[in-house]
Amino acid sequence: MNEITLHNKTFEIFISDQEIKKILDDIASKINTSEIKNPLFIAVLNGSFLFAADLMRKITIPNSEISFIKLASYEGTESTGKVNELIGLNQDVKGRNLIIIEDIVDTGNTLEKIVELFNEEGVQSLKIATLLYKEEAYTKNIVIDFIGKNIPNKFVVGYGLDYDEIGRNLPNIYKLKN
Numbered sequence: 286m287n288e289i290t291l292h293n294k295t296f297e298i299f300i301s302d303q304e305i306k307k308i309l310d311d312i313a314s315k316i317n318t319s320e321i322k323n324p325l326f327i328a329v330l331n332g333s334f335l336f337a338a339d340l341m342r343k344i345t346i347p348n349s350e351i352s353f354i355k356l357a358s359y360e361g362t363e364s365t366g367k368v369n370e371l372i373g374l375n376q377d378v379k380g381r382n383l384i385i386i387e388d389i390v391d392t393g394n395t396l397e398k399i400v401e402l403f404n405e406e407g408v409q410s411l412k413i414a415t416l417l418y419k420e421e422a423y424t425k426n427i428v429i430d431f432i433g434k435n436i437p438n439k440f441v442v443g444y445g446l447d448y449d450e451i452g453r454n455l456p457n458i459y460k461l462k463n
């Protein structure tokens with residue numbers, strides 16, 4: 286399938302499942318050779334569910350744990366404006382070595398909020414692993430420790446990533462056709 290249609294938009298193949306496998310091997314080996322002790326992986330749902338599952342099968346660091354969160358944003362009742370909250374965190378992360386698993390980092394706004402919220406919890410260390418990274422769109426200074434693939438500033442779907450909630454099940458990654 287070189288082209289697919291989702292909600293009347295056409296997408297063309299961009300990263301095949303074979304290439305995704307190579308990216309996974311590469312990123313897993315970088316994480317495995319890092320000196321991170323007893324890591325607690327935190328997968329950011331929904332988009333990272335396939336990446337997190339495939340990545341974890343390749344992690345060989347002893348005592349690795351995984352947990353799943355969602356980031357929720359809502360309007361606060363006070364003048365502070367938007368309030369961000371981590372949903373689903375049912376584990377004490379104080380003093381832990383965290384590795385955040387993201388599907389894609391675009392502007393970095395989401396990542397910045399996640400990092401802020403975890404730092405308030407008193408973590409020991411925090412590393413970031415992302416499958417895809419849009420370097421041209423990134424506006425933050427937070428270092429991304431493990432990057433699967435740097436991609437142009439184009440909208441992509443598949444392998445966990447959606448277009449208006451569909452397309453997450455696709456084994457390949459597709460980009461919007463111009």
Ligand code: 5GP
Binds near residue numbers: 332393395439446448
């Ligand atoms: P950021 O906060 O870095 O601008 O965006 C992060 C979030 O936006 C990602 O976790 C993802 O949900 C969504 N996003 C950004 N770029 C894309 C893209 O190309 N495709 C899809 N499906 N989602 C994206």
